[in-house]
Every structure is written in C-alpha cells, then in structure tokens.
Amino acid sequence: MSDIPADQPDGKFSADAAAGFAKEQLMSFVERIERLEEEKKAIADDIIDVFAEAKGTGFDVKALREILKIRKQDSDQRAEREAIVDLYLQALGMVG
Template structure:
C-alpha cells in the first residue's frame, strides 16, 4: 500500500503535463488558423488585383492547379483529355 501514495503525485504530474501539452497544441493550431485566414485573404486580394488588370482568374487557378502536379501526372491527364476530346469530335 505504500506504493499507491508515491504513484499519485507522478500521476498528477503526468496529468498536468498532458494538460499543458494539450493546451499548447490547441493554441498553436488556433494561431495557425488565424494565419491561414490571413493568407486566404491575401490570395483573394492577389486574384482581385490580377482580375483588375485584365487577367482571367479561372485560367490563373487552372495554371496553379497544373503547376502542383508532377510532369508525369500532368502528361497523363492531358493525354486522357485529348483522347476524350477526339472521341467527341472536338479536336482535329
């Protein structure tokens, strides 16, 4: 029975550490969410600026999507699209 009192403070210390660690994770995520919100607003502003100077924002978004792909993935998608367009008689 003498082991039980010795285990209790360790358990409280572990619980306290876990509580502080959890709080730290939550606060870090909240800060990152705020930063993400700010970045999303910045991106919207850049798209608005591009649109204001005459660029097509749909095309810009498509270019961004394409640039995220690796070369093989992009080539495969382009080949499939070309095949489908040919099947529909939409290209030469």
C-alpha cells in the same frame, strides 16, 4: 493524516503531475494549431486579394487557377492528364 507520502506507492502525486503535464501539453498543441489556423486564414485572404488584383487588371481568374493547378503537377502527371483530355475530346468529336 496518512503515513504514505503523496509521491509514493499509491502513485497519486505522480498521476496528478502527469495529468498536469498532459494538460499543459494539450493546451500547447491547441494554441499552436489556433495560431496556425489564424495564419492560414490571413494567407487565404492575401490570396483572394491577389486574385482580385489580377482580375482588376484584366486577367481571367479561372485561367489563373487552372495554371496554378497545372504547375503543381510534375511533367509526367501533366502529360498523362493532357493525353486523357485529348482522348476524350477526340471521342466527342471536338478536335480533329
């Protein structure tokens, strides 16, 4: 037997305890991320269902997706994008 206690100068006990804590913390992070990924998948499935329901009642899903994209933009971003699209359409002779 050694005369040095396990939690003393060689630091072995402290290093083992730290490694154990790090392992537990890492496992906690991994498990939380996995739960969130499962929730994200469930929400994505719900969104797909809503789009299918909208399509089933006659709405254009592509148009809905475009509206959602536009609604995420602030008014300045939206105005800038619309101005650029308008400019391109004029350059192509598609609007008068």
